[in-house]
Amino acid sequence: MLVEEIMNTNVISLPPSATIAEALKLLQKNRIRHIPIIDEHTQVIGIVSDRDVRDASPSIFHTKSEENVLQNEIQTIMSHPVVTVHPLDFVEEVAGIFYDEEFACVPVVSDYKLVGMVTEKDMLYTLIHVTGTNVQSSHIEVKVPHKPGxxxxxxxxxGKRKTNITSVLVYPYKNDPNYKILVFRIQTMNPMPVIEDLREAGYELMWPNNITGPKS
Structure with missing residues (x-):
């Protein structure tokens, strides 16, 4: 899956000369957490989070002079340089950036210009759809030898049961390189026939691992 398939293209941005007060208003009005800062060529030169703005805002015990802080230009508190991704980057690679850098969002840039944003929420939404947990299905985990085919x-x-597989995941079995876990989500509310078929074929089920019943 590519970034362009999950990114938000309706991005709210500000120029570096905008005030902190303007950023605060946009964050509150649109219920967003980040605003990319762009120059006159739509190139990303910084990013501001709601925390940056909150930290720069006067406290409830502020004096009149401290109110002027909100009139400072946003470039005085923006983070830069900014890590960006491309619309044709793979989502799983971008997930690695989120994890390694502990980001909450990344701007998407094409030809040096801002074209979208990807957030933590976008990544979680994608995970839900990729794993098939957004549709009614049954979950089966099978421990198998790590071998071709x-x-x-x-x-x-x-396939023998003509069961529709909605998603398949593969992950390591603990620290043993000789085995893998295959995770299937199948579109049936009665997985028992398939479960029994798998057991009869000699496969070890990790989930469900304590359910037996008659085949149909």
Whole structure:
């Protein structure tokens, strides 16, 4: 999946000469947490978070002179340089950036110009859809040897039942490089026939691992 498929293209931005007060108003009005700062060529030169603005704002015990702080230009508190991504970057690679850098959002840039934003919420929403948890389905985890051809081999068991697989994930089995866990989400509310087929085929189920019942 590419970044352009999940990014928000309706991005609210500000020039560096805008005031902190303007940024505060936009954050509150639009219920957003970040504002990219762009120059006259729509190039990203900084980014401001709601925390940056909050830290720069006077406290409730402010004096009259402290109110002038909100009239300072936003470039005085923006973070820069800014890590950006491209619309054709893979979402899973961008997820690594979020994790490594502990970002809450990243601007999306094409030809040096701002074209979108990706947030933590966008990443979580994508994860929900990729894993198929947004639709009614049954969850099955199978422990298998880490060898070529094992995925279609296991999937063929579902095929014999003409069961629709909505998503498949593969992840390591603990610290053992000899095994993998295949996670299937299948579009049926009665997974028992497939579960029994998998057991009869000799596969070890990690989930469900304590359910038995008659085949149908």
């Amino acid at each position: 094992i995925l279609p081999e296991v999937a063929s068991v579902f």
